[in-house]
Amino acid sequence: MSAYIDGIGLISPQQTTDPARFLPEVMEYTADFLQVINPNYKEYINPIASRRMSKLIKMGITSARIAMADAGCQMPEAIITGTGLGSVEDTERILNGMNAGEQLMNPTPFIQSTYNTISSQIAISLQCHHYNSTYVHRSFSFESALQDALLQFEEAAATTALVGGIDEMTSNHLGIVRRTGHWKMEPVNNLRLLSYRTPGALAGEGAAYFILRGAPSTSHYGILKDVKTFYHPKELQETSLEITAFLASNNLTANQLDAVILGYNGDIHSDSVYDQLGSGLFNENQQLWYKHLCGEYFTSTGFALWLAANILRHQYIPSVVKFNNQPADSFRHILIYNQFRNINHSLILVSL
Amino acid sequence: MAKRVVITGIGIISSIGKDLPETFASLLASRSGIGRLHHLNSTHQDEFPFAEVPFGNEKLLSMAGFTDPSNFSRNTLLGIIAAGEAFRHARLEELSKLKTGLISATTVGGMDQCERFYDDFLTNDTKNQYIDVYDCADSTEKIASHMNIRDYMTTISTACSSAANAILLGARMIRLGQLDRVVAGGTEALTSFHVNGFSALKILDKLPCRPFDANRNGITLGEGAAYLVLESEEAAGEGNREFFAELAGYGNACEAYHQTASTPDGKGALLAMERALKVGGLNPPDIDYINAHGTGTDNNDIAEGVAIERLFGDRIPYVSSTKPLTGHMTSAAGSAEAILSILCLNHGMILPNLNFKTPMPELHFKPVTELIRGINVSMVMSNSFGFGGNNTSLIFRKPTN
Numbered sequence: 001m002s003a004y005i006d007g008i009g010l011i012s013p014q015q016t017t018d019p020a021r022f023l024p025e026v027m028e029y030t031a032d033f034l035q036v037i038n039p040n041y042k043e044y045i046n047p048i049a050s051r052r053m054s055k056l057i058k059m060g061i062t063s064a065r066i067a068m069a070d071a072g073c074q075m076p077e078a079i080i081t082g083t084g085l086g087s088v089e090d091t092e093r094i095l096n097g098m099n100a101g102e103q104l105m106n107p108t109p110f111i112q113s114t115y116n117t118i119s120s121q122i123a124i125s126l127q128c129h130h131y132n133s134t135y136v137h138r139s140f141s142f143e144s145a146l147q148d149a150l151l152q153f154e155e156a157a158a159t160t161a162l163v164g165g166i167d168e169m170t171s172n173h174l175g176i177v178r179r180t181g182h183w184k185m186e187p188v189n190n191l192r193l194l195s196y197r198t199p200g201a202l203a204g205e206g207a208a209y210f211i212l213r214g215a216p217s218t219s220h221y222g223i224l225k226d227v228k229t230f231y232h233p234k235e236l237q238e239t240s241l242e243i244t245a246f247l248a249s250n251n252l253t254a255n256q257l258d259a260v261i262l263g264y265n266g267d268i269h270s271d272s273v274y275d276q277l278g279s280g281l282f283n284e285n286q287q288l289w290y291k292h293l294c295g296e297y298f299t300s301t302g303f304a305l306w307l308a309a310n311i312l313r314h315q316y317i318p319s320v321v322k323f324n325n326q327p328a329d330s331f332r333h334i335l336i337y338n339q340f341r342n343i344n345h346s347l348i349l350v351s352l
Numbered sequence: 353m354a355k356r357v358v359i360t361g362i363g364i365i366s367s368i369g370k371d372l373p374e375t376f377a378s379l380l381a382s383r384s385g386i387g388r389l390h391h392l393n394s395t396h397q398d399e400f401p402f403a404e405v406p407f408g409n410e411k412l413l414s415m416a417g418f419t420d421p422s423n424f425s426r427n428t429l430l431g432i433i434a435a436g437e438a439f440r441h442a443r444l445e446e447l448s449k450l451k452t453g454l455i456s457a458t459t460v461g462g463m464d465q466c467e468r469f470y471d472d473f474l475t476n477d478t479k480n481q482y483i484d485v486y487d488c489a490d491s492t493e494k495i496a497s498h499m500n501i502r503d504y505m506t507t508i509s510t511a512c513s514s515a516a517n518a519i520l521l522g523a524r525m526i527r528l529g530q531l532d533r534v535v536a537g538g539t540e541a542l543t544s545f546h547v548n549g550f551s552a553l554k555i556l557d558k559l560p561c562r563p564f565d566a567n568r569n570g571i572t573l574g575e576g577a578a579y580l581v582l583e584s585e586e587a588a589g590e591g592n593r594e595f596f597a598e599l600a601g602y603g604n605a606c607e608a609y610h611q612t613a614s615t616p617d618g619k620g621a622l623l624a625m626e627r628a629l630k631v632g633g634l635n636p637p638d639i640d641y642i643n644a645h646g647t648g649t650d651n652n653d654i655a656e657g658v659a660i661e662r663l664f665g666d667r668i669p670y671v672s673s674t675k676p677l678t679g680h681m682t683s684a685a686g687s688a689e690a691i692l693s694i695l696c697l698n699h700g701m702i703l704p705n706l707n708f709k710t711p712m713p714e715l716h717f718k719p720v721t722e723l724i725r726g727i728n729v730s731m732v733m734s735n736s737f738g739f740g741g742n743n744t745s746l747i748f749r750k751p752t753n
Contacts, residue, residue, distance in 0.1 A: 079606070085487060086509075094545060095470050103395065103548070110549030111611050111739065114459060115488065115509035120740025123608040129623055132606035132742055133517055136461075136488040137507040144506040151524050155354075176473045179480045231493070231502055343493075 001154040003161075004220040005350070007071025007211035009063035010306045011036050012294045013190075013204060017063075019070040022310045023318045026293070030189045033169045033203035034295035049125070052108050056087040056168045059207035060118035061125050064162055071211035071219075077158035078131040079119050080148050082141030082165045084298020086115040088173045096172075118166060131158060139340035141165060142208075142299040143348065146227045153214030164209035165299030174203055182341065184266065191320070193266040193292040201265035204295010208302025210309075221309035222334075225349040226250050232343050236273065239345060240281050243337065246347045255284050258331040259311065261304045262323065263338035264289040265296040273342055278323070287323040301338050301348060308334040308350045354527040356585040357599040358751060361442025362691045363434040363537075366576030366678045367403035370415065371437055376695060382704055382723050384677050386560040386572050392464075392542045400556045403574030403679025404542055405430065416498075423481045425462035427577070428491040430684075431539035434577035435495050438535060442581035443591055444499075450532035450587050453504030454496040455522045456579075457514030457538030459683040461488035463545045491539055504531055509683065511738030512645075513604075514538050515578065516686030516746055520602045522582045532587040537579030537687035546682070547573060553612060559707075561648030561680070563673035564657060564719045566710040568648045574679020578688035595751035597694045600731065601632025607741025613651050618659025620743040621645075625663050625733065628745035636664045638731050639747070641702050643693045644719070645735040646673020647680055656735065657715040668717040669733075670724070676706035686736035690746055693732040697750045701725045 010016040013034040014027050027037070036059065041050055044062040053061075060081070068076070085091075090113040097104055104110065111117065116134040123132050131152065135144035142165030149161040177183055184200040193202055212224060228246050233239045247253055254260075260282050262274040278287050294303040311317055311331050336348040362372060367385025369375035378385070385403040392404065405412075412429040413421060416436070435454070439445070444452070462485035469479035484490065492507045504525070508518045515538025522534030550556050550573060557570035588595060605627060607620025614620060629635065645656055660668060674692050681688050692703060705719035730750045737743045 084489075094548070095467060098467060098544060098548065099470050099474070104552045107549060107552035107554075107612075110546070110552060113549075114511050114739055116511050116738065116740045116742055117611065119510075120606060120608070120611065120742060123606040123741065124611070127608050129606055129608050129620070131604050132510070132740075133521075133604065134509050134742075135506055136458075136509040137492060137505070138487060138489040140489070140506055148521065151528060151530075154528055155524065172474075176483060179473070179477055180483050229504070229506075231496070231505060344489075 001150050003150055003153055003212040003214060003224045004216050005210055005222055005224055005309045006213050006217050006220045007067040007073060008306050008309060009066025009070065010208045010303065011039060011059050011063045012206040012303055013037060014293050017066060022314050026320045028191050030187050032187050033174050034190060036205055054087050054089045054112050056166065057112060057118060057121050060164065060166050061122055063207040064122045064164060064209040067162065067209040067211050073160055073211045075126060075128055076160045076162035076211065078149060078152050078161040079123050079128060080133050080145040080161060080163045081119040082135045082145035082299050083115055083118060084138050084141050084167050087112045088168050088170050092170065092172050139298050139338060139344040140229045140346065142301050143227050143229050143346045149212050150227065159214050161212045162209055163212055164207065165302030166207040167297040167299045168205045169203045169297065190292045194264065196266060197268050199268055201267040201296035204297050206294050206297065206303050208306055222312035222350045222352050225351050228347045230345045233345065236276050243281060243347060250349055252333060254281050257285055257333050257335050258328055259286045259288055259334045261288045261290060261308055261334065261336040263291060265291045270341060273339055286326040286328050288317065288321045289323045290321055301336055301346060304336045305348060308336055312350065312352050355529065357523045357526050357582050358585055358588045358595045359580050359597045359599065359694060360583050360588050360593050360595060361438040361581030362596060362694060363437025363441060364578040364688055364691050365405060365430055365434045366681060366688055367405055367574055368678055379695065379703060382706065384560065384706055386679055394544050394547050396547050396551050400558055401560050401572055402542060403572060405575055423485050425485050425491060426464045426541035427458055427462065427539045428494045430541060430577035431456065431491050431495045432498050435499060435535055435579040438579040438581050439499050443593060444581065447590050451503045452501050452533040453531045454492060454501045455506055455508065455518040455534055455536045456492040456495060457508045457518040457683045458488050458491055458540055459509050459511060459514060460540060460543050460546055462486045462490050463543045464541050467543055467545050501535065510742035511740060512682050512685055513736040513738035513742045513744040514683035514686060516736035516744040517604060519580060519687060519690060519746055520604060520744060523599045523602055526582055526584045532584050534582045535579050536582055538684035539577035540575055540682045540684040542573060542575040555649050557648055561675055562707040563646035563648040563675055563705055564653050564712060565708050566712045568650065568653060570649050571647050572679045574681045576681050576688060577684050578691050580687060580690060597697055597748040598751050599746065600749035601628040601634055601747035603627025603631060604744045607743060609741055612739050614655035616654055618655040620741045621656045621659035621737060622662055624743035624745040625659065628733065628747050632747050634747065637667055639669045639733045640729045641670040641696055641732045643689050643732060643734045644671055644673045645737045646675055648675060652737065654714050657712065661716060670702045670720050671717060672703055672705035672720045674703050689734050693734045693748050696729050696732055697748060700727050700729055
C-alpha cells in the first residue's frame with residue numbers, strides 16, 4: 001500500500017517553512033549543534049494557547065499547520081507522531097528542579113514532557129477526534145509513524161493522515177550525551193562536516209509533518225511507496241541484503257534508483273557504513289546527504305523525506321546535498337537509507 | 353479478508369504477583385498490592401500509598417536471569433520478566449520462525465536511572481553507561497534482544513493508554529498479514545519523576561484509590577509490566593497450543609479537549625468504545641463485562657461512567673476498575689488489564705472494584721464490589737484512557753478454539 005505526499009511543513013535549521021521554495025539559500029553555521037530557525041509562532045498558534053507551550057509543542061503544531069495548508073487539508077483522519085525524545089526542555093526542567101531538591105509545583109512541564117503531548121496538542125488545536133498515536137523508538141520513531149499511516153490506508157480506516165517526526169536538542173542535553181562519545185565535542189562548521197573525520201555526530205533538531213493521502217490528488221509531491229526498519233544487522237552483507245530485498249519487494253533494483261539519500265552525520269564510525277555501501281551496492285547511484293543541513297536527531301528522516309519529495313516535485317537536486325556527481329536528467333525513484341550507530345536501520349522509498 | 357487475532361501467551365508482574373500464577377492467586381483472594389513504598393526513594397513516600405512491585409532491582413535482575421548489573425533500568429527488568437513469561441507461555445521458542453515482532457509501550461523509559469544519576473551526568477563520567485538508557489526505546493531493544501525478536505520492533509507512548517495501543521497496533525499488523533506473531537504490551541517502573549508530576553497535578557489520593565466512589569480523590573500509582581502474545585489464527589494453529597482469547601475489537605480515538613482532563617459527557621471514551629464495537633462487528637449487549645479505566649480521579653470516572661451509560665443505556669454490563677488491586681500501572685495498565693480481562697473470560701469470573709462505598713450521584717450504575725465466580729463471561733471490554741485524550745478500548749472474546 002502506498003500513500004501520496006500531499007503537503008509538507010518543515011521547521012529546520014534551514015529556510016524550509018515556505019513550501020513554495022526549495023532551499024533558496026543554504027544556512028551555514030559553526031556551532032555545537034544546529035538549531036531550528038523559529039518561525040513566528042504567533043502566526044500559527046493562538047497566543048493565549050501558546051503562552052505556556054514549550055518550543056517543541058509550538059514546532060509541532062506550526063509544522064502541522066503548514067503541512068495542512070500546503071495540502072489544502074482541513075481535517076486529517078489520523079494524527080501520528082514520531083519523536084525520539086519528546087520535550088527535552090520540559091524533561092530537564094523537572095530533572096534540574098529535582099536535582100536542586102525542589103518540590104515540583106507547576107505540573108505544566110510534566111504534562112508537556114509526556115511524549116504524546118505533541119500529537120494530542122495538534123488534535124486539540126484542530127478538534128480532531130480521529131485516530132491518534134505516538135511512536136518513541138529512537139531512529140525508528142518517524143518510520144513507525146509512517147508505517148502506521150500506511151496501515152490506516154490499507155485498512156481503509158482513514159483517507160488522510162497527518163504524520164510527523166519531531167525532536168529538539170538543548171545545550172544541557174548535549175552536554176550530557178556528549179559524554180557517550182557519540183557526539184561532536186566542539187563546534188563544527190556544518191557545511192564542512194565531513195572534513196573533520198572525527199568520532200561523533202553533529203547534533204540537530206527539526207519538526208517535519210506530512211499530509212499523506214491514500215488516494216492520488218492533483219498536487220502531490222510524490223508517492224510514499226514503502227517503509228522498512230531493521231535492527232542490528234551483524235555485518236554489512238546483511239544490511240546490503242536487507243536493502244536489496246526491500247527494493248526487490250518494490251520491483252526495483254539499486255541501479256534503477258535515481259538518487260539515494262544517505263544518513264551521513266559526521267561520525268567517522270557511523271559514516272563508514274555509508275562509505276562501504278556507497279562504493280558497493282550504491283556505487284552507480286547519485287548519492288545525497290542531508291544531515292549537514294539539519295544535524296543528527298532521532299527523527300531526521302523527516303528532513304530527508306522533505307528533500308526527496310521536493311526533488312521529485314522540482315526535478316532538481318540542490319548541489320549542496322550532492323555527495324557525488326552522476327549525470328541525471330530526471331528523477332523517479334529515490335531511496336532514503338538511514339542508520340543510527342549501525343543498530344537502527346531504516347529505508348523509505350519515494351517515487352514519482 | 354482480515355485475519356483473526358488470538359492470544360496464545362500472557363505474562364505479568366505487578367504489585368499483586370511476580371507472575372501469572374501469583375497474580376491469579378491474588379485475584380481469587382481480592383488481595384490488593386497497594387501499600388507503602390519500600391524501594392523507590394520519593395519525597396512523597398509518606399504522603400501517598402503506592403502499588404510497588406515488592407522487589408529491589410537486584411532481585412529483579414536475578415529473576416530476569418542476569419548476574420551482571422550492567423545498565424538495566426527497572427522498567428527493562430520488569431519488561432523482560434513479563435515478556436519472557438508470555439513468550440514461554442506461548443512456547444514461541446519451540447515454534448518455527450514466522451515473522452515475529454515486539455511492540456512495547458512505556459512513558460518514563462529509563463527515567464529511574466536517569467533521575468538517580470542525573471547529577472553525575474551533569475558533572476562527571478562515572479555513570480555514562482546509563483545515559484543512553486534514558487529514552488523509551490532502550491527497554492524495548494533489550495527485551496527484544498532477550499527474546500531474539502528481530503523482524504519488527506517499535507515503542508509506543510500515548511500516556512496511560514500506551515500498552516493498549518501496542519496491542520492495537522500488533523493486532524492491526526497481524527490482520528493485514530505484515531507479521532504472524534507479536535509480543536505486545538507495556539512496562540513502567542515507578543519513578544520520582546512521574547510521582548512528582550502526578551503530585552503536582554494534584555490527582556494522587558492519600559488513601560488507596562476508590563474508583564467510581566462518590567468520595568474518590570485520585571489515583572494510586574502502581575508499576576509493573578504485562579505482555580500478550582498475539583498471533584494470526586494460522587500461526588496459532590502450530591504446536592497444538594491453547595488460545596486464551598481472541599482480540600475481537602479495538603478502537604482508538606482522541607478526545608481533543610484538554611491535555612489532562614476529559615469532557616464531562618465522556619465524548620472520547622464513548623468514541624473509543626464505539627469504534628471497538630464497530631471494528632468487531634459487535635453490539636453493546638455482546639459485552640458481559642467492562643474492565644474500566646476507572647482511575648479514581650473525579651474527572652475520569654464521571655467521563656467514563658457517563659460514556660458507559662450513553663453507550664449501554666439501561667443494559668449496563670458488569671463494570672469494575674481493577675486499579676484498587678494493582679494500582680494505576682500507567683503505560684503498562686492497558687496490557688495488565690487486558691490480561692486480567694482475559695483471566696475473567698477463562699475462569700468465568702468478574703473482578704471486584706475494591707474500596708467502593710458510596711455511589712456517584714452522576715451515575716445510575718454501581719461497579720461490582722465482590723469477586724463473582726462461576727458465571728459465563730464471553731466478551732470483555734477493557735478501557736484505557738490517557739493524557740491528551742488518547743483513548744483506546746479493546747474487546748476480548750472467549751476463544752472457540
